[in-house]
Structure formats: structure tokens, C-alpha cells
Amino acid sequence: MVDVDGGQRPLLMAGKKTLFQRVLSKPGAKLSHDAGGAPGEALPAFSVLYVYQRKDVDGSPWVRVGAATDGRSDGWLPAAQVSDWKQSLVLKFTERSGRAPVMFLRQSSEVEKLLADPAAAKGVLAKAQKNSEDNQQVLALEPTASAVPQNQFYLLPIFDSKESFDENGQPVQLLNIASIDPGSSAAAKPAARALNVNADAFRTAVVLVVDTTVSMQPYIDQVRDVVHELQARIAERGELDSVSFGLVGFRNSIKKTPGLEYVAKTLITLDQGRDPQRFLDMARQVKASTVSSHSFNEDAFAGVMQAVDGMDWSGYGGRIILLVTDAGALRKNDPFAATQMNEAEVRQAALGKQIKIYALHLRTEAGKRTHSGAETQYRVLTADANPQIGDLYTPVPGGDVRKLGERVDEIGSVFANLVHQVRNNTPQPVPLLSAAPTLADKSAAVGYAMHMDFLGRKTASQAPQLVSAWTADRDLTNPALPAFQVCVMLTKLQLNDLQQSLKLIVDAARKTQTSPKDFFQEIASASAYMSRDPQALRKGGNLADGGILGEYLEGLPYRSKSLSMTQDLWLSLSVAEQEDFIDELDSKIRLYETFHNDVANWVRFGDAEPGDALYRVPLSTLP
Structure with a gap:
């Protein structure tokens, strides 16, 4: 490993201009004062840390890390005690309105086997529920009797994913994940507040x-x-x-x-x-x-x-x-x-x-x-x-x-x-x-999910604690049902940047309504003020090439209408289609304001600055 030192600034990811290298600490990781030094303070598992320096000591790689981006590093960790976390993708359990508890397995091949045979998956689940000590095949299980509350912060980072198919040939993502629930940390406290009136009763x-x-x-x-x-x-x-x-x-x-x-x-x-x-x-x-x-x-x-x-x-x-x-x-x-x-x-x-x-x-x-x-x-x-x-x-x-x-x-x-x-x-x-559920049937399923969520808050249900496992984004016993929603962890600064960038695009579109061919030129001029490089836009690139929308959106597993927009594509749209595109972006700006104000679901690790606070933004809400 080459020794690299970012000094007062975290190291940048390869090929990126604004994205810092981030790692997650593994369970048992202990900070040292110096690279190669004696282990000291233990870190909470899966703390989100920025990498300030990489160094080899006697052939073993070490990293200097910090919870904040403001130049304060907390100490050194052996590289073996952290996992690189490139895309900041995390999972949220979907509501329990009919799906089975999620199983976390040792190997991706085991997940694939069960995907092809939902009946076998039901058998494995029943066995795991009966005997939770037996973790030969199932490493961990989502709580069965209650749901992990929707408003509780927990971290399910995705480290790797592969595409597979269920028995009907429908695509399913196999996901290599790790799990940690900050549990009694400040992030989980608001859940207790929601039950202040007659805490034992479901109302x-x-x-x-x-x-x-x-x-x-x-x-x-x-x-x-x-x-x-x-x-x-x-x-x-x-x-x-x-x-x-x-x-x-x-x-x-x-x-x-x-x-x-x-x-x-x-x-x-x-x-x-x-x-x-x-x-x-x-x-x-x-x-x-x-x-x-x-x-x-x-x-x-x-x-x-x-x-x-x-x-x-x-x-x-x-x-x-x-x-x-x-x-x-x-x-x-x-x-x-x-x-x-x-x-x-x-x-x-x-x-x-x-x-x-x-x-x-x-x-x-x-x-x-x-x-x-x-x-x-x-x-x-x-x-x-x-x-x-x-x-x-x-x-x-x-x-x-x-x-x-x-x-x-x-x-x-x-x-x-x-x-x-x-x-x-x-x-x-x-x-x-059934295939055509009545209004009462649907309501019963919605009510069941709400009650499961309530029980999760009441019993402080936590996402299962495990180090690393494989699962699928669908219910293995019934792959038609989604088990997770995929989110990207954005910092407060990134969410603000995303809002500003969308405002810039919306304003440019409104300014050039009568002359749509000037739309990209207007964005290029305005983006110079945001310290972005507008050259690519002038050369006919799309909004992603122009760096108008931050690098944190690049390479995410979703299809973005905005990032792929080019001058030619814009001009090929009718006036109504152009208006729809802009309305959708404008509507997202309002939505990000509601995320911004959702105080209970912002989380900070260590003594990170407020701007480094993290929020799980569903991929479906990105532009």
C-alpha cells in the first residue's frame, strides 16, 4: 500500500473531486494513538468514519480516521478492522403487512438456492424460528413477533450486490450486508417519546x-x-x-x-x-x-x-x-x-x-x-x-x-x-x-403492519446484530414481496447541495421558457457560481457530466431522468413534457425540506459536525 496523507482533509475517493473515502469500523475495532501503536478506546461497531491517512507499518496497512470532515482525526485503526464503504447505500426494512421475517445467510449461493425454491425457504425459516441457537445456515433473523420500528435509526450498509432471478425469472438483488442498531444511542430516543400517552395501549x-x-x-x-x-x-x-x-x-x-x-x-x-x-x-x-x-x-x-x-x-x-x-x-x-x-x-x-x-x-x-x-x-x-x-x-x-x-x-x-x-x-x-383483496382485507394488512411497528417500539426491537451476511431484497418465501427499501446515506451538506443544484436547474428552465435552446447555457453560467465545472455541458454532455448534480449520485443503482438529460434530449421534449420534468424537480425540493426537518431521523457518529449528520434518503426520491 502506498502511504498517503490528506493532512487536515480526508482523502478523496479515486477519480472523485468532492467525495471523501469512508469506512465502517468492524465490531471490536480499537483506536490507537499512532499507526502500529497499542490499542486503546473501543469504537461502537459500524461507526461511519472518514479516512485521513493510509500508512504501512511492518507490512500491515493502517488508516488514520475521524468522524468529522473538519480536520479532526480520532486516531489510527488497522485496515483489517474497517470495511470500505464506497456508495453509502443502506437498507430499510419494508413494513410487515404480509411478508415473512428476513433471513440473513452465510453465502450468496444459499440465498440463490432458496430464491429458486420458496417452499424450501419456508422450511428453513420455520426451523430458524423454532431454534434460534442453530445458526448453521441462518446467521440471523429479523424479529418475528414485532417489526423494527420505521422511525428508529439503524444501519444496514450494503457492501456488495449481485443480480439473480427468482423461480419466475424476475430479477432479484442479492445483497452482502452488515447490520448494527445504535440501540440506546441518542438517535433511537425519539421512539420512546412517541409512546408517551398510555404507553402500553395500542391506539x-x-x-x-x-x-x-x-x-x-x-x-x-x-x-x-x-x-x-x-x-x-x-x-x-x-x-x-x-x-x-x-x-x-x-x-x-x-x-x-x-x-x-x-x-x-x-x-x-x-x-x-x-x-x-x-x-x-x-x-x-x-x-x-x-x-x-x-x-x-x-x-x-x-x-x-x-x-x-x-x-x-x-x-x-x-x-x-x-x-x-x-x-x-x-x-x-x-x-x-x-x-x-x-x-x-x-x-x-x-x-x-x-x-x-x-x-x-x-x-x-x-x-x-x-x-x-x-x-x-x-x-x-x-x-x-x-x-x-x-x-x-x-x-x-x-x-x-x-x-x-x-x-x-x-x-x-x-x-x-x-x-x-x-x-x-x-x-x-x-x-x-388474495389476488383481488377487498378494502377490508387491505385495511387489515395495513393495520397489522402498524401494530407490528408499535410492538417493535414498545419492546425496543432492534435490527439483528451481525457482522456480515447475505440476503435478498425480496421475501425469500414469496419473492413477489419487497423485503427492503434501498436508501443512500447523505450528509446534511450533501442534501443542501442537492436542493441548491435542483433549484439552479429549475430556475434556469423557468428563465429560458421562451428559448429552450438556451437552457443548458443558462445552467452552465449559473453553475460556475457553485464552483462546478460547466465545460462538459458546453460540449454537449449531460447534467451528470457537467457535475451540476453532486458526485454522490453517480453510480447509484437507480435510473435517473435528471442525470441523463442532455441539450438534444431537452429540445426533443414537448413544452408540456419540459414542464412536467421541472415540476417533478421542484416538488422534490419541497420533499427534501421535509427530510431536513425530520430531526428524529438524522444521526451523527462520534463528535461529527452538524453538517456531517447522516440521513437515509430513499433512492426512489432522488431526481
């Missing part, structure tokens, strides 16, 4: 987000009456403290139509909605607007985000939003849209708080022209990671008032029954969904 919050524009009064009244009936049934069981209902109303832009009074407003909080009489009295005050808004589509996303950010969800393990509307939602490209977000970003913001959204779409005769567009939006808004659930889009044919009531009752009853079963310690069977 559910249902927030109705209702369109309160002209013509919606019969639906508002119906929702009120159905909730009142549900609460009466819940009261008979003595479980009113376990299920709470909230109400948010939404309309449209008050800039455009001041007479609408509000865009989105919390009408009944979850605290107020625990008392049936109070809910009824307050809901009776809710009146549809007497003023028409400027467009048939209303600002449904403003309503959903009001519920996501404006309601106090703490203390609730089950978290549901029921969107009720006869119209589509204003999208990012509408100047009067309050959130400036699209459906995928609103869904992600809700998921960040473990909230599931249902869309009850009243398909009235009056809104006929908007039906297919609204359906597309709401299927994306309510999409579920479990392909057997698909989405929680619920059409109400003809906008039938009674049918709406039946759907609200059906969903509400599933979650009320779940709470009842949990209180009576009734065992929860793993949901088995």
Missing part, C-alpha cells in the same frame, strides 16, 4: 380530510353521522380512549377567491375528537362553502399536509388519513397550489410520520372530465410498498352518499376491531392477501 387516530367546497354538504353530514355511529359502537366496548377521530377541511386558493375563507383548516383535533358528543357538536358546525372556487380541482394536498403536519399524532400507533373529495388535486404546476408538492412527495411526507392515506373519490357526474386524472393522482398518493395491497384508492361510483358512508364505516371498523383485538390479547394472524 389509533383517524383523520378525515374532507373537501368542504360547494355541493359537499351531504357528504360532510354523512361522514359526521358515520363517525358518530362508529364511536357509539366503540363506546359500548369501553374503548373510546383507544380510537380518536379528527377532521380537516380543505378548499382552494383564497388569494384567487377570498370568499372561500380558508385553503385548509383543522376543524376538530384528535384530542377533541376522542369525545363523541364533542365531535358531533363540532362537526355540525362544519358547512360547505357558498362560494365557488376558481377550478374544479381543489387543493386536496393542502388538506392532507395540514393533517400530516398540523395534527398531534404522538401516542397513536395506528395513523390513518381518509381523504374525501369529488375532485382532483391541484398539482405543483398550478400557481395557486399551496403546498407546491405533487402526489408522490405528499405520500412520502406522510410515510415519514408512519401515516397511511386512503383516497375516497366521489365519482360524480359533474366531475366526469376529471375522473381519470384524479384516479391516477390518488393511486400514486395512496400507493403501498406491498404489491399485494397496491394502493388504497377507493372509488365511490356516482358519488353515492350512502356508499361513501359504507366505505368510511368499513375502514373505520377494521381499525376499531384491531384495537379491540389487541386490547383482548387476541393473536393477530399474518395477513394473507
Whole structure:
């Protein structure tokens, strides 16, 4: 090994201008004062460290490392006690709405064998669950009786991956991973806070987000009456403290139509909605607007985000939003849209708080022209990671008032029954969904996953502790179901940089709307201010070549529309396609703001600077 010393700056990765070399410490790694020196302070396993220097001592390679990028190194480690971590890719378990616990195996060949034979995988899983001491084949197992909580930070770094195929020839990624759960570290503390109200009880919050524009009064009244009936049934069981209902109303832009009074407003909080009489009295005050808004589509996303950010969800393990509307939602490209977000970003913001959204779409005769567009939006808004659930889009044919009531009752009853079963310690069977699951079946699977997540928080379930193993990104017993979501770990500085870069692209596009051929020239000029090298852009390269979007996006296993954009491709798009491209980027800028504000899920290792804090950004949300 050649001796290299970065001095006050971490070493750069080969061929990179801005990406530093990073390693993960192996369990048992101990820092030494000098290269080759006596071992001293033990490091937490899989600490994320930057490499400042590499040096050989008597033929053994050593690395000088630090948790921060500001020049402070913590000491030396033998290179054998760290793993190089080039792409900063990590895994997050998907929700347990029907998939089996993940098995971690010794060899990739063993994973491949089980992929080709799901029945054998079921046998191996059953054996591992029966006898956890026997780790001949299965090194470790995801907790069986509860899920690793979605809002708990744990590190599942990917060191290597290979493509394979399941028994039906569908591609599956085989992943070589390591696992560590910081456990009782500061990063895991917020999970305890979420259970502050009656910590032992599983409680559910249902927030109705209702369109309160002209013509919606019969639906508002119906929702009120159905909730009142549900609460009466819940009261008979003595479980009113376990299920709470909230109400948010939404309309449209008050800039455009001041007479609408509000865009989105919390009408009944979850605290107020625990008392049936109070809910009824307050809901009776809710009146549809007497003023028409400027467009048939209303600002449904403003309503959903009001519920996501404006309601106090703490203390609730089950978290549901029921969107009720006869119209589509204003999208990012509408100047009067309050959130400036699209459906995928609103869904992600809700998921960040473990909230599931249902869309009850009243398909009235009056809104006929908007039906297919609204359906597309709401299927994306309510999409579920479990392909057997698909989405929680619920059409109400003809906008039938009674049918709406039946759907609200059906969903509400599933979650009320779940709470009842949990209180009576009734065992929860793993949901088995058919090819065409009913709304109640889907709701039962969603509720099951929420309860598993709650149990994980209550029992402090942790990702299994293991050093290195192989697994697959799909459920080995049923490869149709995803087992993991792939994320990239970005630092606060990188996420800020990504936001700034997208703003630069969006601004350049808006500036050159009338002369699209100047778009790339505009980006090249602007990027010079961000200390990027715009030469490649001027030579006809794409946005990746131009270094506009940071090197941290290069080589990641996802297909990026933005990175591959060239001048020729841009000019070949229609005006509408160009607008869609820009709207999508603009919407992501808003989404990254919600990541930025998601304090509970930022984590720092050692005494790293705030700018070196790390966040798991799902690959699906990258530009």
C-alpha cells in the first residue's frame, strides 16, 4: 500500500473531486494513538468514519480516521478492522403487512438456492424460528413477533450486490450486508417519546380530510353521522380512549377567491375528537362553502399536509388519513397550489410520520372530465410498498352518499376491531392477501403492519446484530414481496447541495421558457457560481457530466431522468413534457425540506459536525 496523507482533509475517493473515502469500523475495532501503536478506546461497531491517512507499518496497512470532515482525526485503526464503504447505500426494512421475517445467510449461493425454491425457504425459516441457537445456515433473523420500528435509526450498509432471478425469472438483488442498531444511542430516543400517552395501549387516530367546497354538504353530514355511529359502537366496548377521530377541511386558493375563507383548516383535533358528543357538536358546525372556487380541482394536498403536519399524532400507533373529495388535486404546476408538492412527495411526507392515506373519490357526474386524472393522482398518493395491497384508492361510483358512508364505516371498523383485538390479547394472524383483496382485507394488512411497528417500539426491537451476511431484497418465501427499501446515506451538506443544484436547474428552465435552446447555457453560467465545472455541458454532455448534480449520485443503482438529460434530449421534449420534468424537480425540493426537518431521523457518529449528520434518503426520491 502506498502511504498517503490528506493532512487536515480526508482523502478523496479515486477519480472523485468532492467525495471523501469512508469506512465502517468492524465490531471490536480499537483506536490507537499512532499507526502500529497499542490499542486503546473501543469504537461502537459500524461507526461511519472518514479516512485521513493510509500508512504501512511492518507490512500491515493502517488508516488514520475521524468522524468529522473538519480536520479532526480520532486516531489510527488497522485496515483489517474497517470495511470500505464506497456508495453509502443502506437498507430499510419494508413494513410487515404480509411478508415473512428476513433471513440473513452465510453465502450468496444459499440465498440463490432458496430464491429458486420458496417452499424450501419456508422450511428453513420455520426451523430458524423454532431454534434460534442453530445458526448453521441462518446467521440471523429479523424479529418475528414485532417489526423494527420505521422511525428508529439503524444501519444496514450494503457492501456488495449481485443480480439473480427468482423461480419466475424476475430479477432479484442479492445483497452482502452488515447490520448494527445504535440501540440506546441518542438517535433511537425519539421512539420512546412517541409512546408517551398510555404507553402500553395500542391506539389509533383517524383523520378525515374532507373537501368542504360547494355541493359537499351531504357528504360532510354523512361522514359526521358515520363517525358518530362508529364511536357509539366503540363506546359500548369501553374503548373510546383507544380510537380518536379528527377532521380537516380543505378548499382552494383564497388569494384567487377570498370568499372561500380558508385553503385548509383543522376543524376538530384528535384530542377533541376522542369525545363523541364533542365531535358531533363540532362537526355540525362544519358547512360547505357558498362560494365557488376558481377550478374544479381543489387543493386536496393542502388538506392532507395540514393533517400530516398540523395534527398531534404522538401516542397513536395506528395513523390513518381518509381523504374525501369529488375532485382532483391541484398539482405543483398550478400557481395557486399551496403546498407546491405533487402526489408522490405528499405520500412520502406522510410515510415519514408512519401515516397511511386512503383516497375516497366521489365519482360524480359533474366531475366526469376529471375522473381519470384524479384516479391516477390518488393511486400514486395512496400507493403501498406491498404489491399485494397496491394502493388504497377507493372509488365511490356516482358519488353515492350512502356508499361513501359504507366505505368510511368499513375502514373505520377494521381499525376499531384491531384495537379491540389487541386490547383482548387476541393473536393477530399474518395477513394473507388474495389476488383481488377487498378494502377490508387491505385495511387489515395495513393495520397489522402498524401494530407490528408499535410492538417493535414498545419492546425496543432492534435490527439483528451481525457482522456480515447475505440476503435478498425480496421475501425469500414469496419473492413477489419487497423485503427492503434501498436508501443512500447523505450528509446534511450533501442534501443542501442537492436542493441548491435542483433549484439552479429549475430556475434556469423557468428563465429560458421562451428559448429552450438556451437552457443548458443558462445552467452552465449559473453553475460556475457553485464552483462546478460547466465545460462538459458546453460540449454537449449531460447534467451528470457537467457535475451540476453532486458526485454522490453517480453510480447509484437507480435510473435517473435528471442525470441523463442532455441539450438534444431537452429540445426533443414537448413544452408540456419540459414542464412536467421541472415540476417533478421542484416538488422534490419541497420533499427534501421535509427530510431536513425530520430531526428524529438524522444521526451523527462520534463528535461529527452538524453538517456531517447522516440521513437515509430513499433512492426512489432522488431526481
